Amino acid sequence: MRRLTWCSLALVLSVAPLVLAPAPSTPQTKKLVYWTHWEQNPEFNKFYETRGKDFAQKTGWEVQVVTVPYQGYEAKYLAALVGKSGAPDIYMGMTHHWCGQYDFCDRMPAELAKTWDENLPKYMVGVGKWKGARYGIPIEHGNFQQMYINVDLWKKAGLDPDKPVKTLDDWLAAMKKLTVLDAKGETTQAGFALRHKGHPVGITDKFLPFAHAFGARMLSPNLEQATGFANSADMVAALQFYQDLVQKHKVASLAFPTPEDAFGQKRGATIFRESWFFGWVKKNAPDVTFKVVALPCGKACPGAGNLFPWTNLVYKNSPNKQAAWEFMRFISNAKDDLDQHQAQGILPVWTANLESGYVKARPDYQSTQDMLKQPVPPEYYHPKSNELATAFGEAVVAALYGKGQPKPLLDEAAAKMDRVLKD
Amino acid sequence: MKAGRLHWVVGAVVAAGAVCVFFPFFWMAMTSFKTVPEIQRVPLQIFPDRWGNLDNYREVFQRQPFARFLLNSALIATVSALSSVVVSSLAGYGFAKFRFPGHAVCFFAIVGILMVPFQSVVVPLYLWVNRLGLVDTYAGILAPDLVSVFGVFLMRQSIEVVPTDYIDAARIDGASELGIFWRVVLPSVRPALATLVIVKFMWTWNELFWPLVVVNSPTMKVVTLGLVSFTNMYFIEYNLVTAAAVLSIAPVLAVFLVCQKWIVRAVVLSGLRG
Amino acid sequence: MARQRRAGFFFVLPALAYFGLVFLVPLVESVIGSFYRTVPGGESRFVGLRLYAKVLSDPTFWQAVANTVSLLVMSVPTTVVLALAVALGLHRLASLRWRSAWTAMYFLPFSVSLVAAALIWQWMYDPIYGFLNHLLGQVGLPTQKWLQSLEQVRPSLALVNVWVRLGFDTIIFLAALQAIPTEYYEAASIDGAGPARALRHVTLPLLNPQIVMVTMLELIFNFKVFDTVYATTQGGPAGASQTVIMLLYDTAFKYFRLGDASVMAVFVFVSLLLVTLLQWRLFRRQVEY
Numbered sequence: 001m002r003r004l005t006w007c008s009l010a011l012v013l014s015v016a017p018l019v020l021a022p023a024p025s026t027p028q029t030k031k032l033v034y035w036t037h038w039e040q041n042p043e044f045n046k047f048y049e050t051r052g053k054d055f056a057q058k059t060g061w062e063v064q065v066v067t068v069p070y071q072g073y074e075a076k077y078l079a080a081l082v083g084k085s086g087a088p089d090i091y092m093g094m095t096h097h098w099c100g101q102y103d104f105c106d107r108m109p110a111e112l113a114k115t116w117d118e119n120l121p122k123y124m125v126g127v128g129k130w131k132g133a134r135y136g137i138p139i140e141h142g143n144f145q146q147m148y149i150n151v152d153l154w155k156k157a158g159l160d161p162d163k164p165v166k167t168l169d170d171w172l173a174a175m176k177k178l179t180v181l182d183a184k185g186e187t188t189q190a191g192f193a194l195r196h197k198g199h200p201v202g203i204t205d206k207f208l209p210f211a212h213a214f215g216a217r218m219l220s221p222n223l224e225q226a227t228g229f230a231n232s233a234d235m236v237a238a239l240q241f242y243q244d245l246v247q248k249h250k251v252a253s254l255a256f257p258t259p260e261d262a263f264g265q266k267r268g269a270t271i272f273r274e275s276w277f278f279g280w281v282k283k284n285a286p287d288v289t290f291k292v293v294a295l296p297c298g299k300a301c302p303g304a305g306n307l308f309p310w311t312n313l314v315y316k317n318s319p320n321k322q323a324a325w326e327f328m329r330f331i332s333n334a335k336d337d338l339d340q341h342q343a344q345g346i347l348p349v350w351t352a353n354l355e356s357g358y359v360k361a362r363p364d365y366q367s368t369q370d371m372l373k374q375p376v377p378p379e380y381y382h383p384k385s386n387e388l389a390t391a392f393g394e395a396v397v398a399a400l401y402g403k404g405q406p407k408p409l410l411d412e413a414a415a416k417m418d419r420v421l422k423d
Numbered sequence: 424m425k426a427g428r429l430h431w432v433v434g435a436v437v438a439a440g441a442v443c444v445f446f447p448f449f450w451m452a453m454t455s456f457k458t459v460p461e462i463q464r465v466p467l468q469i470f471p472d473r474w475g476n477l478d479n480y481r482e483v484f485q486r487q488p489f490a491r492f493l494l495n496s497a498l499i500a501t502v503s504a505l506s507s508v509v510v511s512s513l514a515g516y517g518f519a520k521f522r523f524p525g526h527a528v529c530f531f532a533i534v535g536i537l538m539v540p541f542q543s544v545v546v547p548l549y550l551w552v553n554r555l556g557l558v559d560t561y562a563g564i565l566a567p568d569l570v571s572v573f574g575v576f577l578m579r580q581s582i583e584v585v586p587t588d589y590i591d592a593a594r595i596d597g598a599s600e601l602g603i604f605w606r607v608v609l610p611s612v613r614p615a616l617a618t619l620v621i622v623k624f625m626w627t628w629n630e631l632f633w634p635l636v637v638v639n640s641p642t643m644k645v646v647t648l649g650l651v652s653f654t655n656m657y658f659i660e661y662n663l664v665t666a667a668a669v670l671s672i673a674p675v676l677a678v679f680l681v682c683q684k685w686i687v688r689a690v691v692l693s694g695l696r697g
Numbered sequence: 698m699a700r701q702r703r704a705g706f707f708f709v710l711p712a713l714a715y716f717g718l719v720f721l722v723p724l725v726e727s728v729i730g731s732f733y734r735t736v737p738g739g740e741s742r743f744v745g746l747r748l749y750a751k752v753l754s755d756p757t758f759w760q761a762v763a764n765t766v767s768l769l770v771m772s773v774p775t776t777v778v779l780a781l782a783v784a785l786g787l788h789r790l791a792s793l794r795w796r797s798a799w800t801a802m803y804f805l806p807f808s809v810s811l812v813a814a815a816l817i818w819q820w821m822y823d824p825i826y827g828f829l830n831h832l833l834g835q836v837g838l839p840t841q842k843w844l845q846s847l848e849q850v851r852p853s854l855a856l857v858n859v860w861v862r863l864g865f866d867t868i869i870f871l872a873a874l875q876a877i878p879t880e881y882y883e884a885a886s887i888d889g890a891g892p893a894r895a896l897r898h899v900t901l902p903l904l905n906p907q908i909v910m911v912t913m914l915e916l917i918f919n920f921k922v923f924d925t926v927y928a929t930t931q932g933g934p935a936g937a938s939q940t941v942i943m944l945l946y947d948t949a950f951k952y953f954r955l956g957d958a959s960v961m962a963v964f965v966f967v968s969l970l971l972v973t974l975l976q977w978r979l980f981r982r983q984v985e986y
Contacts, residue, residue: 033639035639037656038655038656039652039654039655040655040656040657040658042486066639066640066641067641067652068635069635069648069651069652069654070654070655070656071651071654071812071927071928072631072632072635072636072950074950074951075542075545075546075632075635075636075946075949075950076635076636078546078950078953079545079546079549079550079636080549082546082550083549083550083553083558084553085553086553086558086559086639097953100737101735101737101739101953102735102738102739102953103738103739104739196845196934197844197845197930197931197933197934198930198931198933199931199932199933200932200933200936201951203933254842254845254934255824255840255842255845256824256825257823257824257825257826258658260657260658261463261823261825261826262825264463265463265465265825265826267825276657280657280658283459284459284460284463285460285463286460287460383737383953384952384953386947386951386952386953387951387952387954390947390951390952394935394936397933397934397935397936398935401847401934401935403847403935423751429892430789433786433789433790434786434789434790434795436786437783437786437787437790437799438795438799440783440786440803441798441799441802441803442802444802444803444805444806444860444863444864445802445805447806447814447817447818447821447860448805448806448809450817450820450821450828451813451817454820462826463826465825465826466831467826467827467828467831469828510711510712510715511712513708513709513711513712514708514709514711514712514713516708517704517705517706517707517708517709518705518709520705521701521702521704521705521706521708521709522702522705523702523703523705523706523709524702526705526709529709529713531970531974532713532716533712533713533716534913534973535966535970536716536720536724537914537917537969538917538965538966538969538970538973539720539724539727539962539965539966540921540923540942540945540961540962540965540966541921542923542942542945542946542949542950542958542962543727543945543949543958543959543961543962544720544723544724544726544727544962546955547722547723547726547727548719548720548723551722551723566719567719567720569715569719570711570712570715570716572716573914575712576910576913576914577869577910580873580906580907580909580910581872581873581876583906584876584903584906600701600704600708604708612876614872614875614876615872615876617872618868618869618872621804621868622807622865622868625807625808628808628810629808629809629810629811630810631810631811631812631924632924646810647810647812650810650812650813651812654816654928659816661816661820664813664816665817667813668809668810668813668817671809671810671813672805672808672809675808676801676805676808679801679804679808680797680801683797683800683801
């Protein structure tokens with residue numbers, strides 16, 4: 001017994017100093033701390049540290065990148081930004097949340113703001129802005145979706161993959177041809193790999209191209225009203241079309257796994273996904289031959305939409321904000337933009353770079369050009385965008401699962417959204 | 424022999440249940456040896472193409488300083504388990520065998536902590552930890568994990584059934600309260616103590632939300648954060664997640680097997696058994 | 698007598714002090730927060746009981762409560778009964794080696810983080826790649842949609858919870874079973890009681906403290922379930938698996954309504970307190986020695 005006592009005492013005494021010790025002290029270089037939750041883009045994140053070393057030679061400030069899990073990042077950001085002293089100097093998030101709902105962003109210096117306003121594609125100019133002032137630098141083309149088609153499946157269905165469908169009606173006809181049903185009428189091969197799982201915000205994101213193609217919009221142009229827009233006749237028609245894909249035409253199936261897996265498994269012949277997707281396909285489903293084309297249009301064209309515009313923001317209460325803006329200036333040029341995005345294999349942001357050799361060699365070059373020619377679709381950069389998109393998404397999911405008809409579901413969602421807006 | 428047959432049936436049912444419960448782990452281990460195309464292959468294939476395929480494990484260590492994560496988790500879980508056992512058994516004894524005024528209220532106050540959703544106290548707690556300068560330190564990660572409510576509960580329930588006669592006898596013999604605790608009470612609840620060590624160790628080992636909020640540096644991250652880094656906004660890298668999960672279970676399993684032997688031995692050796 | 702009472706208090710003091718410092722203060726701050734709302738710009742404004750009225754009259758909130766209760770009703774009795782059965786079975790095993798082996802297997806789910814468990818099960822539930830549908834297909838049964846079906850999503854999640862918690866409760870029961878002196882069983886068999894009657898009249902009453910504790914813990918755990926849902930269905934499909942804590946998290950951190958979230962937290966706390974107090978009163982029996 002006594003030996004046990006001494007043993008445990010010894011253990012405690014040996015462990016205590018380790019535990020009470022402060023975090024390993026770093027050498028006295030000045031560091032700008034950058035927080036991001038983009039764990040799927042390590043090369044992109046590393047770029048800040050690499051360039052940070054160049055920046056240190058000029059100014060003595062290095063850059064340290066901290067990756068945060070996406071799951072739970074909002075809680076971590078909020079705690080740190082409220083807490084001030086443990087907060088990052090620069091962080092990646094949505095402008096209308098951290099600058100609109102909260103006051104955690106420092107306003108961008110005028111000449112830097114002008115540089116970005118002049119060099120972004122027109123649909124992205126609003127990204128990073130709140131009430132007309134620029135706070136954030138957009139870092140990617142958000143969730144601007146394009147159509148990926150499985151070339152082999154299209155050819156097998158008698159469709160020509162080189163003559164992409166341009167209208168929603170043609171698109172639906174193609175989807176029907178691509179769908180294979182079994183003896184029980186269940187879908188074994190879906191024409192369209194549709195997103196029906198996960199958080200309602202994601203569901204809204206995937207439905208919006210259809211809504212915009214029908215000429216509908218989720219909120220009024222001044223973002224202050226939902227009724228009359230989220231439940232407009234056009235929106236009801238759009239949701240009816242979407243619901244019919246699953247319930248009536250069976251070109252999409254709720255029994256299928258995530259759309260990416262379905263496409264990778266050659267069970268879904270078409271998918272609407274963003275520019276990062278072809279990297280995923282090349283890695284996870286190398287035997288799928290695919291092509292990227294612009295989204296089909298209905299009454300209007302979906303255009304390059306953007307529900308989650310990720311931007312780099314500077315913390316308002318950071319003691320190092322001058323240095324932070326210096327660093328932002330340092331990397332705000334066409335070459336850095338191209339290098340950084342090329343390292344990760346995603347689309348660069350500067351308009352000039354969209355004609356670079358790197359982009360021209362990508363499978364989505366032509367489709368990107370086509371999509372960017374379309375008019376800018378509605379934007380929903382409102383502080384309550386998460387809650388609004390959730391209410392809306394719940395209506396969409398309910399329709400997909402046949403839990404109701406589009407009109408009453410959308411009426412209910414619009415009423416809920418208005419309650420949220422007025423709150 | 425009817426009893427013998429019943430015995431056999433019971434054994435078979437228990438074994439079958441154990442295999443069913445174990446199966447997802449088997450599945451996880453198998454997946455960790457597969458490449459991504461193999462994982463997505465249909466029809467399903469249970470066994471990997473190459474049994475010695477350690478590519479996923481290699482990639483886990485390449486992408487993250489996973490060894491450091493294991494060390495951090497081990498340190499934090501050990502301290503948490505030890506401190507919990509000490510404080511919880513003291514408190515459990517106090518609640519089980521003493522009727523001081525307000526003991527019921529105190530007990531329910533402690534159990535009430537469990538009823539508070541952690542998500543609602545995380546920001547205030549973080550702000551306090553920040554004020555104390557403990558963000559991104561071991562002490563900061565340990566702050567909410569030093570004592571276990573479950574431990575107090577378990578110790579109380581276990582000590583309650585210790586016959587009070589033994590304690591009274593020791594008191595009559597002139598032993599101090601602490602002495603009674605150490606010499607009479609603790610030895611009779613060794614299985615519960617071992618259980619608490621295991622449970623608290625594992626619970627702290629598998630914590631995600633608090634380390635997520637309080638840790639910034641890659642060198643201070645714990646195993647759960649490493650595991651979650653193989654999932655992101657768009658997709659889940661099952662091959663790496665399963666490899667990381669297997670790596671994270673191995674040390675915990677070792678602790679469990681050691682402590683489990685102690686439970687069994689403690690029962691055999693303990694003087695209070697019939 | 699007084700010395701004893703004082704001693705009792707001092708035994709309890711370290712735990713009380715710790716919990717008071719670490720949890721009481723943030724808890725009070727959180728409750729106070731339920732009377733404030735954050736306006737755009739980040740300021741907090743005092744609104745009295747308005748948020749309580751708002752949250753408690755929100756059908757989404759009550760739907761989340763209903764989902765949570767439904768999950769509870771499926772998980773808690775199943776877990777407790779199964780754990781008891783398994784512990785009794787393990788206890789009867791004569792061979793120590795097998796008992797250790799099976800116990801380790803039952804306990805293994807507790808050793809993996811909830812997120813990893815959720816991800817593994819999500820993969821097993823997958824309609825195309827999942828093992829469960831593969832198994833069903835092999836024996837000729839129709840494949841199921843599991844987490845993607847409105848009806849099946851909650852039972853599927855409940856199963857995951859049972860799987861995670863079973864070993865933990867089994868070990869608690871097993872440790873308690875091993876602490877029952879054999880004299881009691883000898884006395885019972887002298888009185889002519891068979892194994893079934895011994896179970897009812899000796900084992901179960903002596904296990905009563907553990908049964909009460911385990912049931913309370915399972916109630917609390919399943920009410921607060923978050924990680925499993927967050928990592929898999931995120932509350933879908935169509936809100937069928939949205940639990941109170943998921944809604945709380947979204948309200949606090951995705952919708953930035955910390956005041957509303959605090960109201961939900963108070964609701965959770967009060968509900969759990971009432972339920973456990975009720976259970977404590979109803980099922981707790983003093984076991985005399």
